[in-house]
Amino acid sequence: MAARLARLGAHVVVCDVDAEGAARTAEQIGGEALVTDLSRTADLVDLQLETDILVNNAGIQHVSPIEQFDPEKFAFMLRLMLEAPFLLSRAAIPYMYERGWGRIVHISSVHGLRASAYKSAYVSAKHGLQGLSKVIALEGAAKGVTSNCVCPGYVRTPLVENQLAAQAVVHGMSADEVVSQVLLSRSAVKRLIDADEVAGAVAFLCSPEASSITGTQLTLDGGWSAS
Numbered sequence: 001m002a003a004r005l006a007r008l009g010a011h012v013v014v015c016d017v018d019a020e021g022a023a024r025t026a027e028q029i030g031g032e033a034l035v036t037d038l039s040r041t042a043d044l045v046d047l048q049l050e051t052d053i054l055v056n057n058a059g060i061q062h063v064s065p066i067e068q069f070d071p072e073k074f075a076f077m078l079r080l081m082l083e084a085p086f087l088l089s090r091a092a093i094p095y096m097y098e099r100g101w102g103r104i105v106h107i108s109s110v111h112g113l114r115a116s117a118y119k120s121a122y123v124s125a126k127h128g129l130q131g132l133s134k135v136i137a138l139e140g141a142a143k144g145v146t147s148n149c150v151c152p153g154y155v156r157t158p159l160v161e162n163q164l165a166a167q168a169v170v171h172g173m174s175a176d177e178v179v180s181q182v183l184l185s186r187s188a189v190k191r192l193i194d195a196d197e198v199a200g201a202v203a204f205l206c207s208p209e210a211s212s213i214t215g216t217q218l219t220l221d222g223g224w225s226a227s
Contacts, residue, residue, distance in 0.1 A: 001055055001107075003029050004199035005206065010053060017058075039080040044087040052099065053206050054092045056085035056129075057107040061159055063118045063166045074121040081125035082132065089136055093145065102145035103206040106133050107198070110153045110221040114186075118170055130217065137215030146214035150201045153221035154183045156192040188223030 002012045006029035015034040016022035022033035036043070038058045059081045062073055089104055096102025111119060112126035129149065136147035154160050160183070164175040167182055184190050201218045204210055219225055 001057065001195075001199045001202050002031065004196075004203050005053065005055075006031060008203060008206075013051070015058075038084040038088075039076055041079050041083045041087055044084060044091065047087065047091040048094070049088065049092040050095045051092050052096065052101060053103045053105075054088060055105045055107065055202060056088060058084060059107070059122075059125075059159070061119070061122055061163050063163055063170055065118055065170075066120050069120055074124075077121035078125050078128070081122070082128045085129060086132055089132070089147075093136070093140065096140070096145045097143045100144040102140065102143075104133070104136060104140075104145065104147040105202050105205050106147070106149045107202075108133075108149035108151045108217060110151050110219065110224050112149060112151050112217070113219065113221075113225050118167075133217075134215045141214060146205070146211065148205050148210075148213060148215070149217035150198060150205070151217045151219040151221065151225075152193050152198050152201075153187055153224050154192050155195055155198060157195060160192065184222070186224045186227060187221065188226065191222070193220055193222070 002014050002025055006012045012029055012031035013034050014022045014026045014031055015036060017037045019035040022035055026033040060077060062077065085106055092102065106129050108129050109126045111123045112130045115123045133147045133149050140147060164178050167178045168175050171178060171182060173181065197220055201220060205213065205218065
C-alpha cells in the first residue's frame with residue numbers, strides 16, 4: 001500500500017513498531033519512517049497529523065478459545081486495532097477539514113463482516129472499526145472527507161502465515177489442511193489474496209473517482225461473504 005501510494009505521487013510516512021522494517025520501506029519508496037508503538041494509545045492523545053490520506057493498517061492476530069483467551073491480550077488487540085485508528089483519525093481530521101479534502105481508509109477484514117471461532121479479539125476489533133469508519137464518514141461528508149474500510153479475506157502476508165501453526169494446533173490438522181479446510185473453506189475463490197490487490201483497493205478509495213464512496217467497504221474475500 002505504501003509503495004502503491006508513493007508511485008501515485010504521495011509522500012508516504014511509514015509508521016511501524018519495527019524500526020528496521022519501517023526504515024527499509026521508507027527508503028525504497030522515497031518516504032519517511034516514523035517508529036512508534038500504536039498500542040501505547042496514551043501517547044497518541046495529543047497527536048496532530050498534517051496529512052491528506054490516512055491508512056489504518058496496524059494489527060496482529062491471536063487464536064484461542066474464549067475461555068482461554070488472555071484478557072490483557074484482548075485489551076491489547078482492541079487498543080491497537082480500534083482505539084489507535086480512532087486516535088489517528090482524530091489527529092488527522094482537523095487538518096483535512098481545514099483543507100476541505102481527506103481520505104481515511106481502514107484496513108478491516110472479512111472478519112469485520114463475519115465471525116470465525118477462536119478470534120474473539122480480532123473479530124471484535126474489526127467489527128468496531130467498521131462502525132467507527134461509518135461515523136467518521138457521516139461527520140466528514142460535508143467537509144470533503146471520506147472514510148471507508150477495505151475488507152480482505154486471507155492475504156498472503158506474514159500475519160496469515162504465522163497463524164497457520166496456531167490454527168493447526170487448535171484444529172488438530174496440518175498447516176496445508178488449515179489453508180484448504182479452515183482459511184478458505186467459505187471462500188469461492190480458493191487462493192490467498194495478494195497484497196497488491198489490497199493496495200489497489202486503497203488506491204482507488206483515495207482517487208477522485210471514489211469521491212462519492214464513503215461509509216462503506218470494498219470487500220475482497222473471494223466470495224466468502226456471499227454465502
